[in-house]
Amino acid sequence: xxxxxxxxxxxxxxxxxxxxxxxxxxxxxxxxxxxxxxxxxxxxxxxxxxxxxxxxxxxxxxxxxxxxxxxxxxxxxxxxxxxxxxxxxxxxxxxxxxxxxxxxxxxxxxxxxxxxxxxxxxxxxxxxxxxxxxxxxxxxxxxxxxxxxxxxxxxxxxxxxxxxxxxxxxxxxxxxxxxxxxxxxxxxxxxxxxxxxxxxxxxxxxxxxxxxxxxxxxxxxxxxxxxxxxxxxxxxxxxxxxxxxxxxxxxxxxxxxxxxxxxxxxxxxxxxxxxxxxxxxxxxxxxxxxxxxx
Amino acid sequence: xxxxxxxxxxxxxxxxxxxxxxxxxxxxxxxxxxxxxxxxxxxxxxxxxxxxxxxxxxxxxxxxxxxxxxxxxxxxxxxxxxxxxxxxxxxxxxxxxxxxxxxxxxxxxxxxxxxxxxxxxxxxxxxxxxxxxxxxxxxxxxxxxxxxxxxxxxxxxxxxxxxxxxxxxxxxxxxxxxxxxxxxxxxxxxxxxxxxxxxxxxxxxxxxxxxxxxxxxxxxxxxxxxxxxxxxxxxxxxxxxxxxxxxxxxxxxxxxxxxxxxxxxxxxxxxxx
Numbered sequence: 001x002x003x004x005x006x007x008x009x010x011x012x013x014x015x016x017x018x019x020x021x022x023x024x025x026x027x028x029x030x031x032x033x034x035x036x037x038x039x040x041x042x043x044x045x046x047x048x049x050x051x052x053x054x055x056x057x058x059x060x061x062x063x064x065x066x067x068x069x070x071x072x073x074x075x076x077x078x079x080x081x082x083x084x085x086x087x088x089x090x091x092x093x094x095x096x097x098x099x100x101x102x103x104x105x106x107x108x109x110x111x112x113x114x115x116x117x118x119x120x121x122x123x124x125x126x127x128x129x130x131x132x133x134x135x136x137x138x139x140x141x142x143x144x145x146x147x148x149x150x151x152x153x154x155x156x157x158x159x160x161x162x163x164x165x166x167x168x169x170x171x172x173x174x175x176x177x178x179x180x181x182x183x184x185x186x187x188x189x190x191x192x193x194x195x196x197x198x199x200x201x202x203x204x205x206x207x208x209x210x211x212x213x214x215x216x217x218x219x220x221x222x223x224x225x226x227x228x229x230x231x232x233x234x235x236x237x238x239x240x241x242x243x244x245x246x247x248x249x250x251x252x253x254x255x256x257x258x259x260x261x262x263x264x265x266x267x268x269x270x271x272x273x274x275x276x277x278x279x280x281x282x283x284x285x286x287x288x289x290x291x292x293x294x
Numbered sequence: 295x296x297x298x299x300x301x302x303x304x305x306x307x308x309x310x311x312x313x314x315x316x317x318x319x320x321x322x323x324x325x326x327x328x329x330x331x332x333x334x335x336x337x338x339x340x341x342x343x344x345x346x347x348x349x350x351x352x353x354x355x356x357x358x359x360x361x362x363x364x365x366x367x368x369x370x371x372x373x374x375x376x377x378x379x380x381x382x383x384x385x386x387x388x389x390x391x392x393x394x395x396x397x398x399x400x401x402x403x404x405x406x407x408x409x410x411x412x413x414x415x416x417x418x419x420x421x422x423x424x425x426x427x428x429x430x431x432x433x434x435x436x437x438x439x440x441x442x443x444x445x446x447x448x449x450x451x452x453x454x455x456x457x458x459x460x461x462x463x464x465x466x467x468x469x470x471x472x473x474x475x476x477x478x479x480x481x482x483x484x485x486x487x488x489x490x491x492x493x494x495x496x497x498x499x500x501x502x503x504x505x506x507x508x509x510x511x512x513x514x515x516x517x518x519x520x521x522x523x524x525x526x527x528x529x530x531x532x533x534x535x536x537x538x539x540x541x542x543x544x545x546x547x548x549x550x551x552x553x554x555x556x557x558x559x560x561x562x563x564x565x566x567x
Contacts, residue, residue, distance in 0.1 A: 054377070073439040075333065075377070082436045090423075090434040097434075099422060101471070103443030106395045123443025126473030126486045128420075132428045146487050176379075177388035180359065184394070231379060240375065294380070 008168040011219040013039050013226075013276050016193040019158050019219075023067075025049040027188070029161035030179030031230035032056025033195045035223040036160045038279060040065055041270040049098075051105070051156060051185065055243060056230070058083035061095060062250050063266055068096040070154060072105050076247065084247060088254035099133040106184055108154035113187035120148040159189035162227045163213070164234045166196045167205045172214040175234030186214055193219030195226040197235050223276050225288055236291040242283070304556050304563075309546045311499045312337055312565035313555060314518050317547040318502055319407075319452060320344035320559075322495070323353070328404045330356040330448070332439060336564040337454050337497070338407035339372050343559035346370075348551060356404075359394075360385035369557075372564045401447040402489065407454045408445060411435045412467040415511050415532045417453060417474025417493040419445075420467040428469070438471035445472035450491040458498035460531035463512075475510035482510075501526050502544055503534070511535050516544040 017039035020026055026048055028037065037056055040048075041063040049068040050057055054075060060066050062085035074086040089095040100108075103123040111119040120141060130136040130149060139150040161182050164175040172194050186192045194217045205212060226232070229239035229246070249261035273279040280288065319341035323329060327350070329342040339357070346353045351365040357373070360381045364370045370384060382388070410419030411433070421441060425432035445451055453474075455462060474493045476482035483492050495515070496503040502515045513535035514526060523541060527534060547555055560566070 071437055073437045075436050082434060087434045091431055093429050096429075099428070099438075101438040101442040102440035103395050103398075121443075122487065122489075123440075123446040125446065125488060126476060126482070127438075127442050127471055128422065128469040129438070129442060129471070132422070132469065148487075176382045177359070181394065233379065233382060237380070238375075238378075 006169060009170045009218060009220050010168050010199065011193060011221055013195070013221050013223060014274075016160065016219050016221050017043060017045075019191060019193070020045055020048070023047045024157040025051065025155065027156045027159040027185040028052035028056055028060075029159065029182040029185055030054075031162050031227040031232060033160040033162040033223075033226065034228060034230065035195055035221060035226040035276040035279070036193065038270040038273070038276075041266060042274075051109075051154060055083055055246065058085045058250065059246065059270075061085040061089050062253070062262055063270065066095055068098060070098045070100060070105065072100050072102045084250040084254040098135070099129055100136075101129060102181075104129065104136065104149070104151050105154065106181060107151040109156075109181065109184040109188040111151065111153035112155045113184070116153060118150040118152050121151050122148055124149050154188060156185065156189035157191070159185040159192040160195070161186065161192065161214075161217075162195045162223070162232060164197050164232065165200045165204075166194055166217070166220045167200050167202045168220060169202060170194075170215070170217040170220055171202075171205045171212050172196070172217060172220075173200070173205065173208070173211045174213045177233075178213050183214065186217070191219075192217045193221055195221040195223035197224050197226070197232055225280055225283075226276060228280075228283060228288070228291075231294070234294050236288070237293060239287070239291055242287075301553070301557050305549075305553060307566065309519075309552065310566055311518050313340075313552075313560075314544050314546055315454065315497050315499065316341040316344060316560075316565060317551060317555065318516075318544055319454070319495075319497060320348065320551075321545075322452075323350065323405060325350045326352045326403075327449075328354045328356065330404055330406050330444070332407070333358055333377050335407055335409065335454065336372065337456075338452075340555065340560040340565050341407075343370050343372070344551070344555050347558045348554050356389065357381045359388055361387045361389050369561050370559075372560060372562050374562075395443065398443070398447050401444075402449045402491075404444075404448045406444045406448045406451040408441050408451050408472055408493070409455060410453065410462065410472075412464045413453060413455070413462055413496065414464060414467045414470075414474075415534075416476060416478040417496065417505060417510070417512065418467050418470045418476065419453060419472045419474065420469050421471045422469035424468050426468065441472040445474070445490065445492075446488045447490045450494045453493050453496040455496070455498045458500040458526070458529050460529055463530040463532060465532040475505060478509045478511055480507065480510055500529065506535055513537060514541055516542045518544045519546060
C-alpha cells in the first residue's frame with residue numbers, strides 16, 4: 001500500500017506567470033522577481049495594475065503590460081532621478097498613477113491581508129495625496145475624533161517575490177531578511193509564487209524552522225540568478241552595466257521617441273528566451289560569475 | 295596622526311560645499327538619536343556617519359531597512375549607488391522584516407533627511423511632480439517614497455537639497471508630498487494631529503536656512519564660505535527672510551572633524567566629487 005503523498009509546489013516561471021490574466025492586480029517584491037517578469041512580458045499580458053517599484057516596474061511599463069501603478073517610489077535605478085518608461089507613460093497619461101506613499105501602501109496591504117475594507121493612517125495628512133488620489137478618504141476617527149486617512153484595501157491577485165531558499169512545499173527562508181514590503185505583499189495576495197536561488201530539502205528547512213520567513217507559498221520557482229540584473233541577498237550583486245543598458249534604451253525611447261534599442265532589448269532578453277535558462281545563456285556564464293559575491 | 299600617509303594628501307584637498315553641509319548636519323545631531331537616511335542622499339549618508347564616529351557612540355543608523363551601530367568600526371563605506379543593499383553587512387536588525395511601520399510611536403527620537411523636486415517657503419516639499427494636471431504632469435517625480443509618513447512622525451527632519459535654484463524653491467509647491475509648516479502657522483502641525491516636530495533646517499549647497507518662529511517662513515541662517523546673500527536671493531523663487539546685520543558663515547570642519555569625515559565617514563569620497 002502506498003502512502004498519500006504531500007503535494008510539491010514547484011512550478012516553472014512560465015507556469016507561475018500563467019496565473020496572471022489581463023487586467024489583474026499583481027505585486028512584485030524586492031529584489032525584482034525577474035524570471036517571472038520576463039515571462040509576463042513574453043506573454044504580452046495587458047492592463048495590469050502593478051504594486052511595485054523601481055526598474056522592475058519600469059520594464060513592465062516599457063513592454064506595455066501596465067495600466068495602473070501602485071508605486072510609492074519609481075527611482076531611476078542607474079543614476080536618473082525617475083525611471084524613464086514610468087516617467088514618460090505617466091506624463092503622457094498612458095498609465096494611471098495611484099498616487100501613494102510607503103506607509104499608505106503598507107496600510108492598504110495590511111487591510112487587504114486582514115479582510116478589512118480600509119485601515120486608517122496618519123502619514124499623508126496635510127499633503128496633496130488625498131486630493132490627487134480620491135480613493136484616499138479623510139475620515140473622522142469614531143473613538144477619539146481625530147482626522148485620519150482611510151486607506152482602502154489594496155487587494156492583490158498574485159504576488160511574485162524572490163528569495164534565497166525554499167523547500168518544495170513552499171517554506172521560504174530568506175538570507176538577509178525579506179525584501180522591503182515583501183511580507184505585506186504576500187499577506188495581501190490571493191496567491192503567491194516565490195522564485196528561489198536554491199530549492200532546499202525539507203530536512204534543511206526543519207533544521208531551522210525559526211528561519212522560515214514565509215510558510216506555505218503557492219508556488220516555488222527554481223530560479224538561480226532569477227533576480228538578475230538585480231542583486232540576490234547572499235548570492236550576487238547588482239549587474240549595474242546591464243541595468244544601465246536597459247535604462248539607456250528606455251531613455252532613448254522616452255526622450256528621443258526612438259523605440260528601436262528598447263524593442264531590441266525587450267526582444268533579446270524577454271521575448272526570445274523561452275525559459276529562464278535561455279535568458280541566462282544570453283547573459284553568459286562569465287558575466288554571472290563576475291557578479292557572484294555578496 | 296593617520297597611519298596612512300596617503301590620508302595627508304586627501305586632507306590637503308579643499309573642503310567642498312557638500313562636506314560643509316554634512317559637517318553642519320553632523321554637528322546638529324546628538325548622541326542617542328536614531329538617524330534614518332533614504333536612498334541616494336549622499337550628504338545625509340556622510341553626515342550621520344560623521345556624527346556617529348565623532349560624538350555619537352549610542353546613535354542608531356538606519357539605511358534602507360538595515361539598522362546598525364558601528365561605533366566600534368573604523369569606517370562604514372558609503373553606498374556605491376542609490377539602492378546598494380549591501381549595507382545589510384553591518385545590520386544588527388532589519389526593520390523591513392514584516393513589521394515595517396508597526397512601531398511608529400517611538401519615531402519621536404528619530405531624525406530624517408528629506409529631498410524635494412520643489413520646496414515652498416514653509417518647508418512643504420514635493421516629490422510627486424511638476425504641472426497643474428496630475429494626469430499629465432510636465433515633470434513626473436519619483437513619488438513620495440516614505441516621506442509623507444516620516445515627516446508626520448519623526449522628531450525632526452532636515453530638508454537637504456543637491457542644488458539651490460529658483461526652480462526648486464517655489465512660492466507654492468504644485469503638490470505637497472511631505473507637510474512642513476503648511477501655510478506658515480506654528481500650530482499647523484498640532485492642529486492636523488501630526489506628532490512629529492517638522493523640518494528644522496533646510497541645507498543646500500549655498501546656505502543653511504531655518505524657519506521664523508511666528509510665521510514658519512524660511513530664513514537665511516548662514517552662508518557657506520564664498521557664497522553671497524545676492525547669490526542665494528537670486529536662486530530662490532520667493533522672498534527669503536534675511537535677518538539684519540552680517541550673515542554668519544557656515545563653519546567648515548576643523549582639522550580633526552575633517553580627518554574623521556574624509557578617512558572614516560566618507561572614505562570613498564562621495565562628497566569630494
